[in-house]
Amino acid sequence: MAQQTLSSRQKKILSFIERFLDKNGYPPTIREIGEAVSIASTSVVNYNLNKLVERGYLERSPEVSRGLRLVKDSAQELPVRYADITSMLPVPLVGKIVASAPVPLPGEDFGYYYDTDDMIDVPQSLVASMPGDDLFALRVNGDSMIDAMVADGDIVVLKRQNIAHNGDMVAVWLRERGETTLKNYYNEGKRVRLQPANPTMDPIYVDATQVEIQGRVLAVLRTMH
Structure with missing residues (x-):
């Protein structure tokens, strides 16, 4: 036929x-x-x-x-690669990482509830053996991390934690500024340097007591631009 x-x-x-x-x-x-x-x-x-x-x-x-x-590509030939859909981990997409009100984190302890429409499936291979309860995702708004291959509209998958090591890419809540931001973290004693991965943008220096780490980035789900 x-x-x-x-x-x-x-x-x-x-x-x-x-x-x-x-x-x-x-x-x-x-x-x-x-x-x-x-x-x-x-x-x-x-x-x-x-x-x-x-x-x-x-x-x-x-x-x-x-x-x-x-199964077949548009040229009616066998594709070179297949996607592994057998090990997808559901992760809550809780909002955008923007410079505004703090992003609510998933889980009852944070007073945030979500339904199945708020979930995205993440390949288990991207987050190793991390349990899903420790993970959440945010959609990126802006290009401050473009040189770290995180573009506007991409989704970052984070491990929920309140500590970070120098060089970690983290989502942080800046108490005095009333802002959230996604940057590389550097502890410089009494202050923290939040370093963008964009040569046109300057680092943000904040009193260490005013920085609340919300999570560390484990993976990036890219969108088609």
């Missing part, structure tokens, strides 16, 4: 999945696919993914949000 022709929309979705897999090593979510190909409705994305499954391009694991496996 002749291969059914894919629609323009389905070709765009398949092409995006290929690029995303090649860049990240794991598949995109339905929301990420929709944003990339300008489809607002997740049900429309889901419909087209099912069509790609029917036509032999994809396999899906419906119980996993990143449960896509590329």
